[in-house]
Amino acid sequence: AQSVTQLGSHVSVSEGALVLLRCNYSSSVPPYLFWYVQYPNQGLQLLLKYTSAATLVKGINGFEAEFKKSETSFHLTKPSAHMSDAAEYFCAVSEGGTSGTYKYIFGTGTRLKVLA
């Protein structure tokens, strides 16, 4: 079974500083990878996805992620943090089943705090 590891359950950065949220996956086949953001008391919003096209994926709100097969990583970055980026971020890998449908395996999440 596939798995996702997010290092750092809490990350704090200063406003304007680089944001780096780490995600490592384990998969025996080329994965589909996703980053979702969850604002307080809200649902999950897709930030970006990797589906085996370009290894550098750009998403919404200035976020991007780079797929590195050799490191089995899909880290999320943003050059300059904004106060509105404070949220919880989830990395997920899509796992196919025998039925042909796919389910997400989520990481444990990283709560990002942005300091003024």
Added chain:
Amino acid sequence: EPEVTQTPSHQVTQMGQEVILRCVPISNHLYFYWYRQILGQKVEFLVSFYNNEISEKSEIFDDQFSVERPDGSNFTLKIRSTKLEDSAMYFCASSGSPGAEQYFGPGTRLTVT
């Protein structure tokens, strides 16, 4: 922009009671999912549904749980006899094809007392 909707946003129920959580997926989507998130924990897969039947279910999805698509728009999750440990946020999701991104609803917070 089309979105997944869920009702109610918050449900409080007593242990042993039945609850039905409702979802309206995006209209042209064919694949439907339920996930749950216990407070402070990660989001966990419960069940996937396609072509009017369950495609896959997790170990969490035991006989107390069932899903149904009673009409062309709603997708429901029923918990027959709720337990305290069923307290969680339940997310519905839908996708247009098997490997495509899943669109999540805002969730239903279920509190079992």
